[in-house]
Structure formats: C-alpha cells, structure tokens
Amino acid sequence: MSAPEPTVEQIRALLDTHIAEYPDFPSPGVLFRDITPLLRDAAAMRSVIRYWTTLIPEDVEYVVGTEARGFVLGAPLAYEIGAGFIPVRKAGKLPGSPASLRYDLEYGSAEIQIPENSLPAGARTLIVDDLLATGGTAAATVELTRRFDAEVLGASFLIELEGLGGRDQLPEVPLSTVWSIAN
Known part of the structure; x- marks a missing residue:
C-alpha cells in the first residue's frame, strides 16, 4: 500500500523547514535560498517530488532541466512520471555541436546549450x-527547447x-510552482 499524497499544507511546512536562507549571498541585498x-x-525529497507530479501536465515526454539544480530536481521528477530527461548545460560543457542560446541577465549575460539531437x-x-x-534563464530554456520544434507544455519550479x-x-x-514566496 502506498503512502497518501501529501497535502499543500504539508508540503509548505516541509519546505519552510527544509530550505535554508542566507542573507546577502552572493551579494548584498540578495537572500539566497539553499535546497x-x-x-x-x-x-522530504520523495514527498516533494510526489506532490510536484500533481502540478504538471500528464502527457510530458521529456523533462528539460537547467544546470545545475534543475538536474537534481528534474531527473527524479522525470523518473516519477515516466519521462526522459534532457539536460540544459552552461556553455562549453557538451561535446559535438550542441544547440546554443546566449541571453541577457540582470547582471550580465549567459549561454546555455542542449545536446544535439536531444x-x-x-x-x-x-x-x-x-x-x-526574474525569468531570464527559464525564457531562454523555453526558446532553446523550441528550436528543436518541441512543444513546451509548461514550466515548473x-x-x-x-x-x-x-x-x-x-x-x-x-x-506551476510548488512553493511561491513573496519577495
């Protein structure tokens, strides 16, 4: 017999106690949230992943996770829903001719890549x-995924x-988001 699905309240309480906060990191005025x-x-991780699966579309074939924490969370999420996992890497980390996209951030620019033929x-x-x-990396990941003529059913955080x-x-x-925080 499997355990009952966790409730929204249980997940919020769990995250409240399992996300560490570091003020002024990596720079003054920033509150870093460490998972x-x-x-x-x-x-706790199993409960969060199980709850998270209730928030996403049912017909996902591939979870596309952004380096690095998107790997850590996206891979078990993909496993749980029976989907493949595609890593989105920082520039220079993939062999061959990966698809690339350079984009601007609030404090500079970045480049992400997806392995060719993924x-x-x-x-x-x-x-x-x-x-x-701020959504810059997420928007770039959506755009890069669409370059493969893939359908983006949604984004989840x-x-x-x-x-x-x-x-x-x-x-x-x-x-969809598991936990929204007023900032």
Whole structure:
C-alpha cells in the first residue's frame, strides 16, 4: 500500500523547514535560498517530488532541466512520471555541436546549450528548475527547447519568488510552482 499524497499544507511546512536562507549571498541585498537541506532528507525529497507530479501536465515526454539544480530536481521528477530527461548545460560543457542560446541577465549575460539531437520534433516537454526569479534563464530554456520544434507544455519550479517578474518573461507558457514566496 502506498503512502497518501501529501497535502499543500504539508508540503509548505516541509519546505519552510527544509530550505535554508542566507542573507546577502552572493551579494548584498540578495537572500539566497539553499535546497541542500531538502536534498539530504530522502523522505522530504520523495514527498516533494510526489506532490510536484500533481502540478504538471500528464502527457510530458521529456523533462528539460537547467544546470545545475534543475538536474537534481528534474531527473527524479522525470523518473516519477515516466519521462526522459534532457539536460540544459552552461556553455562549453557538451561535446559535438550542441544547440546554443546566449541571453541577457540582470547582471550580465549567459549561454546555455542542449545536446544535439536531444529532442525529436513535436516532443512534449516540461521545463524544470529550482527557482523562478526574474525569468531570464527559464525564457531562454523555453526558446532553446523550441528550436528543436518541441512543444513546451509548461514550466515548473520548486520555488517562485513573486514580484521579480519571472512570470512576465513566460507569458505564453503555463506555469506551476510548488512553493511561491513573496519577495
């Protein structure tokens, strides 16, 4: 007999006690949220992943996770729903001729890549990462995924920092978050 699905209240309480906060990191005025306490607690992580599966579309074929915490969370999520996993890497980490996209961030620019031939045309995908803040990386990941002629069914995040404009960067993408925090 399997355990009952965790409730929203249980998940919020669990995350409240399993996300560490570090003020002024990596720079003054930033409150860094660290998921390491969640990752080291197997039962808590299992509960979060099980709850998370209730928030995403049912017909996802591939979870597309952004380096690095999107790997850590996206892979078990993909496993749980029976989907493949596609890593989105920082530039220079993949052999061959990966698909690349350079984009601007609030404090500079970045480049992400997906391995060549990763997604078949028409693949039904879900973008996954740990945090939605300003939305730059998520929007770039959506755009890069679409270059494969893949269908982006949605984007899903463990944490959303409300008020930083992340949702505004993804106006046509259905979004879900496990835990939204007023910032």
